[in-house]
Amino acid sequence: MASYRAQPQKGRGAVSNVESRFDGWSREVDLDGLAGELDAHGERPVPRTTVTIESVKSIITRNQSPDLPFDQSINVYRGCEHGCSYCFARPTHAYMGLSPGLDFETKLFAKPNAAELLRKELSRKSYQPSVIAIGTNTDPYQPIERELGLARSVLEVLEEFNHPVAITTKSALVTRDIDILARMAGKGLARVYISVTSLSADIARKLEPRANTPSRRLEGIRRLAEAGIPTGVMVAPIIPALTDTEIERILEAAAEAGAASAGYVMLRLPLEVHDIFVEWLEQHYPGRKRHVLSLIEQLRDGRHNDATFGQRMRGTGIFADLVEKRFQQACRRLGLNKERPPLRLDQFRVPQEASPQGSLF
Incomplete structure (x- = not known):
């Protein structure tokens, strides 16, 4: 059998199971075994999604990053079946001895005690309320949420405590929870951003194989906005020479939908994400690979990634400045970002525990 070259697998973003930075060994394809699978099935078997229940001791993650508009976040899942080849969260799977490649999108972990832990943490006398962000690492509304409902259970607790929440997702499944979000939004407690990387169904299918289509995401924006929920669009990530030409069109479509x-x-390629994304480029857009990487180097001071605070989200240089100006001009023309009142913290309360005797006052 000739030398093996990894091939894209239907419904998956990563092409292979790239080794993590902690591995002391490397993976090699069993060519004889693969040949047998191909003879038997006619194609390489697609890895199935598995979900492992994870019991965690805390659910709120805190950060002090100057690049982020929040200092608290919740992630009810590890790994993400959306399979975005560029996902900056992929390297977190390496901490569990798994590959940031195919393992990240097929070997998922769920935290069913998230709501219970959240209720305990919010009830502590020492707790000081600040906006909790959901969807900062892996998507809370990825496909398994339809069955497990962990994101919804967290929202139910936040509503119970009148606690502000900001959600970011690629999925129109968030509209399932419009009932909760609309009530919270009426009190100034909720905001939702839906991420749109490209309006091209073809690019989206290759780039984010199990995420909703662009049209469904725009419909999600429409439904949320019509329900009175402050809704925005995240043009993320912007990929030079692949999706950067769509900035204005994405903003126009989102504004028309009600954002x-x-x-x-801007596209980030930390740690193992770099090789995963480059391999994806080689498979799907080999003719653009050199141009994409050249522009990334212009954005990242000659490198493919820059983790410097203040620069990692936007990049530097002429190309980065041009993108920023285009984005700002389009937002002004479309009336986006005119007002964004802060989510309210003054309504936070710890609900009184139910008592069979009732209250004396």
């Missing part, structure tokens, strides 16, 4: 605000993030 009131917008943000963007």
Whole structure:
């Protein structure tokens, strides 16, 4: 059998199971075994999604990053079946001895005790309320949420405590929870951003194979906005020479759907994400690979990634400045980001525990 070259697998973003930085060994394809699978099935078997229940001791993650508009976040899942080849969260799977490649999108972990832990953490006398962001690492509304409902259970607790929440997702499944979000939004407690990377169904299918189509995401924006929920669009990530030409069109489509605000993030390639994304480029857009990487180097001071605070989300240089100006001009023309009142903290309360005797006052 000739030398093996990894091939894209239907419904998956990563092409292979790239080794993590902690591995003391490397993976090699069993060519004889693969040949047998091909003879038997006619194609390489697609890895199935598995979900492992993870019991965690805390659910709120805190950060002090100057690049982020929040200092608290919740992630109810590890790994993400959306399979975005560029996902900056992929390297987190390496901490569990798994590959940031195919393992990240097929070997998922769920935290069913998330709501219970959240209720305990919010009830502590020492707790000081600040906006909790959901969807900062892996998507809370990825496909398994339809069955497990962990994101919804967290929202139910936040509503119970009148606690502000900001959600970012690629999925129109968030509209399932419009009932909760609309009530919270009426009190100034909720905001939702839906991420749109490209309006091209073809690019989206290759780039984010199990995420909703662009049209469904725009419909999600429409439904949320119509329900009175402050809704925005994240043009993220912007990929030079692949999706950067769509910035204005994405903003126009989102504004037409009812988005009131917008943000963007430039492509980031930290740690193992770099090789995963480059391998994806080689498979799907080999003719653009050199141009894409050249522009990334212009954005990242001659490198393919820059983790410097203040620069990692936007990049530097002429190309980065041009993108920022285009984005700002489009937002002004479309009336986006005119007003974004802060989510309210003054309504936070710890609900009184039910008592069979009732209250004396």
